[in-house]
Amino acid sequence: MDSPASARVDSWLWAVRVYKTRSAATAGCRAGHVRVNGERVKAAQSIRPGDEVRVRIAGFDRILVVKLCITKRVGASVAAEAVTDLTPPPPPREEVALLPMRDRGAGRPTKRDRREIERLRGRDDPSGLADDD
Structure with a gap:
C-alpha cells in the first residue's frame, strides 16, 4: 500500500481511529484539543511521518507519533501500523473506602443512621466537640 507524503490532521485522526467520525475530529481541532508538534492546529493542517x-x-x-500518512479509514491492523502511541499509562485509581450506600430515594438519614455512618468512617464523636485534653 502506497501512502501519501502528507495528510490532513482531521482525516488522519479519523483514519487511525482516534475519533469515531471525521466531523468529530474536525470539531476537536476547532476546539483546540489537537496539537501537532506542540502547536494548536486547524483541521486542514498537513501532517507528515515523524510528527x-x-x-x-x-x-x-x-500522545501519538505519525508513522504513515493515511487518509481513508482502513482496517484496525493497518491503522495500528500507522501510529506509535506514546501515551503514558493512566494513574492508578485510588481505592475508595467501601462504605455502605444508601438506597436512592431513601430520604434523609436519621440521626441514628448518621451516627452509624460516622462510626464506620472512624469518627467516634460525630459532633466534633470532644475535648482532647
Whole structure:
C-alpha cells in the first residue's frame, strides 16, 4: 500500500481511529484539543511521518507519533501500523473506602443512621466537640 507524503490532521485522526467520525475530529481541532508538534492546529493542517500529535480526549492527553500518512479509514491492523502511541499509562485509581450506600430515594438519614455512618468512617464523636485534653 502506497501512502501519501502528507495528510490532513482531521482525516488522519479519523483514519487511525482516534475519533469515531471525521466531523468529530474536525470539531476537536476547532476546539483546540489537537496539537501537532506542540502547536494548536486547524483541521486542514498537513501532517507528515515523524510528527507528534497530542489529542485531548475525555480529560486525558493521547500522545501519538505519525508513522504513515493515511487518509481513508482502513482496517484496525493497518491503522495500528500507522501510529506509535506514546501515551503514558493512566494513574492508578485510588481505592475508595467501601462504605455502605444508601438506597436512592431513601430520604434523609436519621440521626441514628448518621451516627452509624460516622462510626464506620472512624469518627467516634460525630459532633466534633470532644475535648482532647
